[in-house]
Amino acid sequence: MKSFSVRTNEHTQFVNITREVQGAVSELAIKNGIATIFIPHTTAGITINENADPDVTEDIQSALERAVPWKMEYRHSEGNAAAHVKASMVGSSVQVIVKDGRIQLGTWQAIYFCEFDGPRLRSVWVQ
Secondary structure (H helix, E strand, C coil): CEEEEEECCCCCEEEECHHHHHHHHHHCCCCCEEEEEECCCCCEEEEEEECCCHHHHHHHHHHHHHHCCCCCCCCCCCCCHHHHHHHHHHCCEEEEEEECCEEECCCCEEEEEEECCCCCEEEEEEC
């Protein structure tokens, strides 16, 4: 397993980690197979989506905020229940195919770390 850190500087933020994931796959010497990228946090997630238009990730963030507003009557006493819900909706792992040592993504795809309770220093695990 290989891990790397992601520092977020906003409360909600999508960070393109495709390059770091490729670096981890290269360091692990995965030639052909499947790589799992896992986020070991309960208020962050991971997704694969468009990387050509930054409005796409902004739209996803806005839609999640409308669906799960930060200020609502939640029972969780820490005050970050919305981040937990969003992390559950987005998910904590993705898998990508590796062929000839390169992760295989569509033309417009990127791997995004999704911060829902930042800013923080976060971890990403690749296996």
